Amino acid sequence: MAIRRTIWNLLFGCRHRELSRAFTNQGETYKVCLKCGAHLPYSWETMTVVPERERKRKAGARS
Numbered sequence: 001m002a003i004r005r006t007i008w009n010l011l012f013g014c015r016h017r018e019l020s021r022a023f024t025n026q027g028e029t030y031k032v033c034l035k036c037g038a039h040l041p042y043s044w045e046t047m048t049v050v051p052e053r054e055r056k057r058k059a060g061a062r063s
């Protein structure tokens with residue numbers, strides 16, 4: 001299960017699925033993991049936590 005956990009971490013930043021509601025602060029929208037406190041960027045467009053690779057792709061397109 002270690003590999004699956006690693007993939008989950010890459011996608012969502014942590015392995016938990018118990019998240020707070022979405023917060024918006026200083027232009028950043030995110031959910032907070034209730035287990036470990038990780039901040040997970042959240043998209044109102046897709047109504048989901050934004051995967052890490054998607055964030056990197058968008059950041060690259062912007063610069």
Ligand SMILES: [Zn+2]
Nearest residue numbers: 014016033036
């Ligand atoms: Zn967590």
